[in-house]
Amino acid sequence: MLSRFFSYYKPYKGLFFLDFGCAVLVGLLELAFPLAVNQVIDRLLPEENWAIIFWACVGLLLIYALNTFLHFVVTYWGHMLGINIETDMRRKLFQHMQKLSFGYYDNSKTGHSISRLTKDLEEIGEVAHHGPEDVFVAVMTLVGSLIIMLTINWQLALIIFVVVPLIVILAIYFNKKMTITFRRMFRDVADINARVEDSIGGIRVVKAFANEDYEQKQFAKNNAQYRKTKLSSYKIMAQNVTANYMLMRLITLSALMFGSWFVIGDTLSHGEFVAFILLTNILIGPIQKINAVIESYPKGIAGFKRYLEVLDTEPEIADAKDAVDLTLSGAIHYHDVTFGYKGLEKVLKQINLSIYPGETVAFVGPSGAGKTTLCSLLPRFYDVDDGAITIDGVDIKEIKQQSLRNQIGIVQQDVFLFSGTIKENISYGRLDASDEEIIAAARKARLDDFIENQPDGLETVIGERGVKLSGGQKQRLSIARMFLKNPPILILDEATSALDTETEIAIQQALADLSKGRTTLVIAHRLATIKHADRIVVVTPDGITEQGKHEDLIKKDGVYSRLHHAQFG
């Protein structure tokens, strides 16, 4: 895992070494002051040579000025290194999330994904900057002070350094505990995000059911859980900080007590004694740094583990190595297709079906029989478990996903629009479309009157998920999008909601125009709209049980005829 973490430093080697080098210098220069004090007290003060003391202080001032500059470099450029790595990881994660299949999203929550892209990566960025640099500089300063102390008086140095291993053991102990709680904390934040996504995203449903109190209670549960986990992490942090405080005071106290003893025994000069006290104070810096790393490292590592979890999830559907781009005419064949959602019973068993170019085929049948599933297999939203689907004789697994999906248009009953303008939403069908093409598509979808009546025309903002549009307008907008895309194959998931007659006629006409000359699969919920389909296919839990024209199926007195009677009496 660590080698994968460090691989993100590769593009920023220059920045890393600049930051690292400056941090090392900062650590080394810190040691100059106690050494200077030692010399001033033991050598220069007894000689009462004011001029040399003055110039020694000027020298120290220059060292401090240099150190100040280095501090700036470390703080600014070091953080730049962290942010660069965080940005790269975020880009990579988002790219990967875009590639993940429907199967992954069926079982994940949007709030969790948001959390992974924001909070987790922020923590990783902090560790990326502070982690290696702080640990190295702290260890180096510790070793540096130890060497200086050893050269001044090795006995006193050893007494003081007895405490250091205790600090290291403590660090390892708390690190382990904190990694576990931070992982829990990330999970809890993600749960809060998921809850907000549901409650705020679904605010209309919440209000329509007057379930605000229920939502508040649900949110309060998540909030309380987060508080509990965070509190337990603070408890560990507090134990760590207080134990460290005690150990650090022990170091200073040992220096004072044993140092005085050595001074009285004449084995330590006054200057060396003061230098020792100052060096023990310098020791506090790296120990605090190590402590800060102990605090942030588990957060970063917990975040990185969650990051890798997603990154290591292989998209269930990927292009074959020799997949090709194809221009399709739309002859579709399902050959013995069997499919079930992951871990669940098979929805489709050995389905055989042929659809000819330009044909409009409507799928009808009881709810949950698998009509939508059958159509979802065509653009490879899911892969068949057994059998194959071919278009123009080519297995869809041999066609590049992008090429395949570019040639299949889907008009869903639950239209998803993006917050933005009408123009942005229509042009989602073809991103490089000109204004004229967008207007022409809107006209074909019978949306032009509505657009012309808006003060901002095509630039009208439609609100989040098109909240400012009516159901009929949303649907026509999605049809306009499809006119622009102009695919040879269409999947129409018919709206179940009854629109007013005028709107319905407009939409039906728009859909009929859209279907012209394209192979069209209609998932029909209301039979009135599909009477004129070239063929009606009846899908039941037993598979395809009937197919044919409306009149023939009525005569047959089977499932279709019963469904028809149920709807029309």
Ligand SMILES: Nc1ncnc2c1ncn2[C@@H]1O[C@H](COP(=O)(O)OP(=O)(O)OP(=O)(O)O)[C@@H](O)[C@H]1O
């Ligand atoms: N993403 C999914 N994960 C797991 N099971 C699913 C998923 N989507 C659908 N199912 C299940 O698969 C079965 C077929 O669903 P499908 O949506 O294809 O039926 P349908 O015939 O289109 O129904 P309707 O007419 O109600 O839209 C159902 O039992 C459903 O619960």
